[in-house]
Amino acid sequence: MALTLTVGNRTYNYSHCIGTLYTSRGGQDYILDAKNEDVMYVISRANGADVAFGAIQRWAKWDLEKDEAIFETSTLGAEDGNFLWPAGVAQGPDGNIYISDEYLNRISIFSSKDGKFLGKWGVPGAAPGQLGGPAGMRFDRDGSLYVVESQNNRVQKLTKDGRRLATWGEKGSGPGQFDAPFGIHIDAKGNIFVADWGNNRVQKFSPDGQFILEFGASGAGRLLRPTGVATDAQGDVYVADWGNDRLQIFDAEANPIASVYGDARELSKQGQRVINANPDFVKARRRADTSVEWKFFRPIAVHVNSRNEIIVMESLSGRMQVYKKEKDYVEAQFNL
Amino acid sequence: MADRDIPLMAHLMRRAGFGASRDELEARAKKGYEATVEELIDPDAHGMPRVDILKLYRYHPMTEVPPNPSSAQMNLIFQFIQTRRPLEEKMMLFWHMLFATGNSKVDSPPDMIKQMEILRSKGLGNYKDLLLVISKNPAMLFWLDNNQNHRTAPNENWGRELLELFSMGQGHYSEDDVKMAARAFTGWTMKPKLPRSPYMRGTWEFEYRAEDHDDGDKTFLGRTGNFNGEDIIDIIAKEPATAQFIARHLYNFFVEDDVQVPSWLDVPAKNPKAVDTIAKVLKDSDYDVKSALRFLFNAPFFKDEKVWFAKVKNPTELVVGVSRLVGEYQERSMPGLVQTAVEPGYQGQEIVNPPSVEGWHYGSEWIDTGSLVRRVNYAAEKLGNASFPGVQSIIDRLASKFSLTPEELLDGCLELLGMIRLEAGTRKQLIEHVQAAGPLKRGSTEAQRRAFAGRVSELLQLIGSTREYQFC
Numbered sequence: 066m067a068l069t070l071t072v073g074n075r076t077y078n079y080s081h082c083i084g085t086l087y088t089s090r091g092g093q094d095y096i097l098d099a100k101n102e103d104v105m106y107v108i109s110r111a112n113g114a115d116v117a118f119g120a121i122q123r124w125a126k127w128d129l130e131k132d133e134a135i136f137e138t139s140t141l142g143a144e145d146g147n148f149l150w151p152a153g154v155a156q157g158p159d160g161n162i163y164i165s166d167e168y169l170n171r172i173s174i175f176s177s178k179d180g181k182f183l184g185k186w187g188v189p190g191a192a193p194g195q196l197g198g199p200a201g202m203r204f205d206r207d208g209s210l211y212v213v214e215s216q217n218n219r220v221q222k223l224t225k226d227g228r229r230l231a232t233w234g235e236k237g238s239g240p241g242q243f244d245a246p247f248g249i250h251i252d253a254k255g256n257i258f259v260a261d262w263g264n265n266r267v268q269k270f271s272p273d274g275q276f277i278l279e280f281g282a283s284g285a286g287r288l289l290r291p292t293g294v295a296t297d298a299q300g301d302v303y304v305a306d307w308g309n310d311r312l313q314i315f316d317a318e319a320n321p322i323a324s325v326y327g328d329a330r331e332l333s334k335q336g337q338r339v340i341n342a343n344p345d346f347v348k349a350r351r352r353a354d355t356s357v358e359w360k361f362f363r364p365i366a367v368h369v370n371s372r373n374e375i376i377v378m379e380s381l382s383g384r385m386q387v388y389k390k391e392k393d394y395v396e397a398q399f400n401l
Numbered sequence: 402m403a404d405r406d407i408p409l410m411a412h413l414m415r416r417a418g419f420g421a422s423r424d425e426l427e428a429r430a431k432k433g434y435e436a437t438v439e440e441l442i443d444p445d446a447h448g449m450p451r452v453d454i455l456k457l458y459r460y461h462p463m464t465e466v467p468p469n470p471s472s473a474q475m476n477l478i479f480q481f482i483q484t485r486r487p488l489e490e491k492m493m494l495f496w497h498m499l500f501a502t503g504n505s506k507v508d509s510p511p512d513m514i515k516q517m518e519i520l521r522s523k524g525l526g527n528y529k530d531l532l533l534v535i536s537k538n539p540a541m542l543f544w545l546d547n548n549q550n551h552r553t554a555p556n557e558n559w560g561r562e563l564l565e566l567f568s569m570g571q572g573h574y575s576e577d578d579v580k581m582a583a584r585a586f587t588g589w590t591m592k593p594k595l596p597r598s599p600y601m602r603g604t605w606e607f608e609y610r611a612e613d614h615d616d617g618d619k620t621f622l623g624r625t626g627n628f629n630g631e632d633i634i635d636i637i638a639k640e641p642a643t644a645q646f647i648a649r650h651l652y653n654f655f656v657e658d659d660v661q662v663p664s665w666l667d668v669p670a671k672n673p674k675a676v677d678t679i680a681k682v683l684k685d686s687d688y689d690v691k692s693a694l695r696f697l698f699n700a701p702f703f704k705d706e707k708v709w710f711a712k713v714k715n716p717t718e719l720v721v722g723v724s725r726l727v728g729e730y731q732e733r734s735m736p737g738l739v740q741t742a743v744e745p746g747y748q749g750q751e752i753v754n755p756p757s758v759e760g761w762h763y764g765s766e767w768i769d770t771g772s773l774v775r776r777v778n779y780a781a782e783k784l785g786n787a788s789f790p791g792v793q794s795i796i797d798r799l800a801s802k803f804s805l806t807p808e809e810l811l812d813g814c815l816e817l818l819g820m821i822r823l824e825a826g827t828r829k830q831l832i833e834h835v836q837a838a839g840p841l842k843r844g845s846t847e848a849q850r851r852a853f854a855g856r857v858s859e860l861l862q863l864i865g866s867t868r869e870y871q872f873c
Contacts, residue, residue, distance in 0.1 A: 085599035091462030113461035114739035118471040120463060149736045150460065167460075168736055216733075247459075262459070290455050308455055336599040345596075352593035358602040363462070380462050382600035 068330070072323040075301075076394040077314075079328035079386070080374065083132050085336045086383040090120040094154045094201065094248070094293070094366045095127075095378050095385075096162075098177065102370045103129045106162050106177065108151040109383070113168075115149055117141055122148045124164060126180065129385075132334035136180050143169055146182030152200040152215075153248070157225050158208040165199035167215060172199060172227065186227035191217050194229035201248035201260070201293075205272065211249055213259055218243040220259060220274065233274040238264050240276040248293035248305070248366065258294040258302065267294055267304055269319075278319055281306075286313050286321025293366040295375070299392055303375055305364045312364055312377050327361035327379075329386050336384070361386065406430040410437065411820035412709045415873040416655050417441050417698060418487030420722040422791065423798075423817045438698045442525060442691045444486035452483045460734045466601045467510035473753050474742035476514055480521075481721040482730050482741075492524035492690070493517060494717055495654050497752070500535050500567060501760035502544045504753045509597070511604050512540040513753040528647055528688035529638045532568065536630055539591040539605030545758065548590040550583055552615045557583040562758050564637070570649075572666040573642035574622060581619040585628040588614030638688060641680070648679035651693060656703055658712050658764030675702040710822055710872040713767050716748035718873060719776055723865070726818065727783045728791035744779055748772045768871065780865030784818075785858045796857045800843050800850070807835035814860050823869050831863055 068079040089095075089109035098104040105127050111120035125137035140147045150168035157163055161183060162175045171187035187196045198216030205211065209230060210223045219234030220243075234243050244263025251257055255272035266282035281288035281304060289308030296302050300317030312325040332340060340346045365380040375388040407423075410430045414421040418441070421429070429437045440447040457479045458465045467473035484490050497520055504513050516538050523531045535541055536559075542548050545559040560583030564574045588610045595603035619628045622636050637643050649670050653659040656675070660668045670676045678700070679693055686692035697703055714722065724730065724741055745752055749772045755761055768776075787793055795817040799810065811831055815821045823831070835841070835856070843853045864870060 086601050087599070090468065093462075110462055112463040112467070112472040112475060112739070113734075113736055114471070114475070115736035116739055118739065118743075119469040245459075290459070332599065339599040340596075343596075343598075346598060349593065349596045353595040353603070354592070355595060358595060358600045362600065362602065363458070363465070381466055382602065384600060 068328050070323060070325060071394060072314075074392070074394050075322065076391040077323065077325060077375070077388045078391065080389050081387050082329040082331070082333045083129055083335070083376075083385040083387065084127070084333055084383055085339055086381075087339065088125070088127065088134075088335060089123070089378075089380075089383040092365060092378050092380045092383055093152050095368070096154050096156050097368055097370060097376075099156050099160070102372075104135065105129060106154050106156065107378070108148075108154045108164055110148075110151055113150055115141075122151055124148075124151065124154070124162075124175075124180075126177070138180055145185060146173060146175070148173070152198075153202040153213070155202040155204055155210065157204055157210070159225070163202060163204075163210065163225070165202050165212065167198045167200050170196040170199060172196075172202070172210075172212070193232045194221070194223075194227075196221075198245075200246065203249050203251045205251050205255055211251065211257060213246045213249045215245045215247065215262070218246065220246070220249070220257070220270075222274075231274055233270075240279065241268070241270075241274075243268075247291070250294040250296060252296040252300075253298070258296070260291040260294050260304070262290050262292060265289055265291070265308075267291060267302070280315060280319035281313065284321070286315060286324070288313060293364075293378075295367045295369050297369040297373060297375070297390065301390075303367045303369065303377075305367045305377065307363055307365055307380070310361050310363065312361065312367065312375070325361075325377075325388065327359055327364075327377075327386055329359050329384065330355075333384060358382070406434070408709075408820045409434065409704060412704075413437065413441075413698060414487075415718075415722075415819070416703075416712075417491060417694075419481065419491075419718060419725050420819045420873070422726060422794075422819065426820065435699060438695060441486075441488040441698075442694050444489055449485045451486065452480045454480070457734060461738065467514060468601070470504050470510055470513075470751070470753055471739055471743050473504070473510035473514050474746070474751075475738050477517060477752055478721065478724075478742040478745075479730065479734060479738060481717065482724050488694070489521060489525055493521040494715075494752075495650070496520040496524050496531070498654070498715075498755070498760045498763070499650055500541065501755040501758055502540050502753075503755050503757070507540045507544055509540070509604070510753065511597075511601075512543075515604060516540040517753065525690050525694075528683070528690055529634060531690075532634050532637075533631065535567075536563070536586070536634065537589065537607040539607055542589060542591055542607075543605070547586055550587050550589070552587045552613050555580070555583045555587060555615070559583065559586055563633075566662065566758060566760075568637045568646060569640055569642040570646040570665055571663070573640065578621055581621040581628070582633050584615040584617070584619050585621065585633045586630045588612070589630055641684070644680040644683040644688070645676065647688075648676045648683055648693070651679055651697060652676050653763070655694075655697055656712075657708050661762050661764075661766070662759060672702055675700065710869065712873050713764050713871055714873045715761070715763060715767055716745035716750035716772070716776070717752060719748065719871070720744045720779060722873075723780050723783045726791050727786070727789035728794075729783070729789055731790070744775075748775045748779070773871075776871060777866045780870060781862040784865040785862035787854045787858050792858060792861065793854075795861065796854045799857055800853060805841050805843075807832050807841070810835055810841060810857070810860065814857065814864055818861065818864060821864060821870065823864075823867060827867050827869060831860065831867075834863065835860060 070077045091110040095107040108124040121141040126135040152167035153165040155163045170189035173185045174183045200215045201213040218236040222231040247262040248260040257270040268279045269277040292307040293305035302315040304313045306313040314322045362382040363380040366378040373390045464476040546556045547559040550556040561579045591605040592608040597603045682696045
């Protein structure tokens with residue numbers, strides 16, 4: 066895999082990477098701060114156990130430039146402000162951070178300034194308005210929260226304090242049906258993309274939940290248990306193809322364009338700090354083949370920022386790889 | 402269906418699997434004993450699906466590259482509980498108990514999981530092939546110091562255990578054979594490994610270093626030549642002791658508890674004739690494990706009622722058997738999976754971390770005052786919990802019977818728990834216990850239903866606490 070991938074008139078340049086395993090063991094999702102894209106909120110589940118044996122569930126506010134935590138907190142348990150299976154994170158119009166718990170069936174709310182626990186809502190169940198396995202979440206422009214439910218196999222549109230506005234979906238593999246769906250994305254036009262994990266596809270819906278199209282279940286760009294979706298300003302769709310360890314890119318009409326497998330040949334700032342702290346690591350890395358770590362390791366969430374940078378979070382390496390997309394790329398007209 | 406079909410099927414499923422519910426036993430008995438054996442030994446040919454492991458990794462991400470033994474145990478226990486190919490998992494356990502490799506030294510749960518996957522995928526294949534793959538498995542190489550076995554400075558650890566514990570057994574080779582085997586395996590090592598920090602990508606890969614291999618002639622078990630590791634395995638496989646040793650292990654694991662391995666040289670097998678015939682099948686089939694197991698499970702010595710309930714369940718069998726029966730983690734995983742995963746360790750069998758290369762001592766040695774309390778508590782707690790679907794189903798089936806004496810209630814519970822047998826004394830005590838609590842009423846009100854469920858689950862708990870429940 067080259068550090069630069071050119072397909073048609075699009076070029077994807079690998080830029081840099083962020084974080085380490087210690088940033089987010091078993092990372093699940095992240096969201097860029099609405100006001101400062103160089104800050105993110107990241108959640109991780111470790112091994113999803115209810116007793117700590119080593120790594121545990123955490124969430125953190127992270128500075129992407131410095132590649133270090135602004136704050137981070139360990140959160141194992143069912144008490145207020147803690148998690149068993151954190152799954153999705155979203156930022157509300159109030160700036161607060163909303164984190165879903167796929168096992169405790171609740172949404173917890175935290176201050177984005179200092180991480181203070183502000184409240185929670187959610188009643189477990191399958192009735193409209195109740196929650197069954199809340200996973201991916203995004204707010205739309207109007208401040209409504211869309212929650213994907215992996216156990217109830219549906220999407221709910223809720224107010225930020227959990228009152229139900231709309232519900233759609235059921236278990237199945239037909240249009241508008243789901244099998245353990247995971248991530249969600251809302252594009253600039255308000256269309257909703259859902260990573261339909263168990264059905265190996267992405268479904269696109271209108272803002273009011275009408276099925277528009279599905280892709281990834283067959284043919285080129287076939288997905289395996291996709292987890293996250295993002296779109297860019299040109300309408301291209303990026304899918305975290307978790308099961309295939311790649312980023313799958315589609316155009317706005319859902320035609321596959323390219324597959325990206327990861328190119329992180331150098332360490333992140335954070336990673337370099339970890340290595341520098343232990344001379345044995347430095348020596349061992351000189352002897353070993355590092356190419357295996359260039360690749361994505363369970364890419365799980367993806368966002369595109371306003372600089373057209375595609376940021377892919379890898380669940381198992383706790384790292385993010387950043388690509389920069391150049392649109393309207395034209396081959397040089399002279400001999401370089 | 403003959404009267405003996407279901408109890409015999411229950412015996413097969415306790416040994417070749419982790420036990421089975423009454424419904425499963427009925428379905429299997431209808432299909433037939435031999436057909437069930439075929440399905441168990443060749444799950445691929447019978448379309449039995451593998452566990453959808455991505456369903457574990459989605460909800461428990463770090464179990465895919467476990468940072469600690471408990472996460473590795475979650476990975477394994479999930480597959481034990483969900484599998485529809487139980488003999489494949491039992492054979493993985495069998496080989497793990499034989500090729501015992503411990504994370505206490507290896508210190509890399511992801512490498513341990515890789516080794517376990519070899520034991521799973523090749524455990525029902527050919528023993529010779531498996532022995533060769535295990536000889537190249539980095540966790541094993543590191544565990545037995547073969548990465549320090551050099552042309553100029555041989556290390557005999559791997560060569561010794563290969564002969565003593567993994568193939569022929571004590572008494573069938575000389576000290577010189579150990580030294581020659583060690584020389585033949587010089588240069589078998591692993592590539593430099595990427596440290597697991599910062600991205601958890603570092604697992605070992607095998608590497609053969611020709612420059613570190615001793616190319617001189619070696620005399621091994623009476624043959625002389627410039628042997629490499631593959632030649633040693635070929636020669637070992639030709640020795641009658643090898644087939645005998647593996648056959649005795651199979652008999653010990655599946656039929657009757659033997660004395661501990663270090664005593665095998667002095668104490669004959671419990672059923673030498675049976676071991677001889679299994680060894681012959683192994684030899685005649687060039688070490689095809691499926692052929693040996695097909696023979697074993699269909700043999701009169703296996704079906705003989707004298708060997709039913711004659712083996713002490715190992716902790717993994719006990720824990721997984723109970724979990725499968727009560728139906729936990731069948732629909733989906735839950736955060737409590739870790740508690741189930743570490744339970745066999747608390748009972749004395751810490752998977753991926755045996756106490757030494759000799760593996761765990763088995764049979765009655767599984768039971769001591771500490772482990773017995775844990776075993777009883779574990780079974781009683783799960784079997785007495787009516788919120789588990791498997792327990793609820795037992796209650797529902799008993800509640801649907803028209804009339805139920807205390808004897809019938811006990812027999813019903815024993816049947817539904819998988820055809821458990823009790824000794825007369827235990828049976829009498831349990832019946833008296835049921836009688837003492839007053840007449841059994843089922844009724845239709847919520848309170849009556851709850852009371853009946855309470856009586857049943859209490860009796861299930863008591864059965865789970867009996868001496869007899871410790872056997873399979």
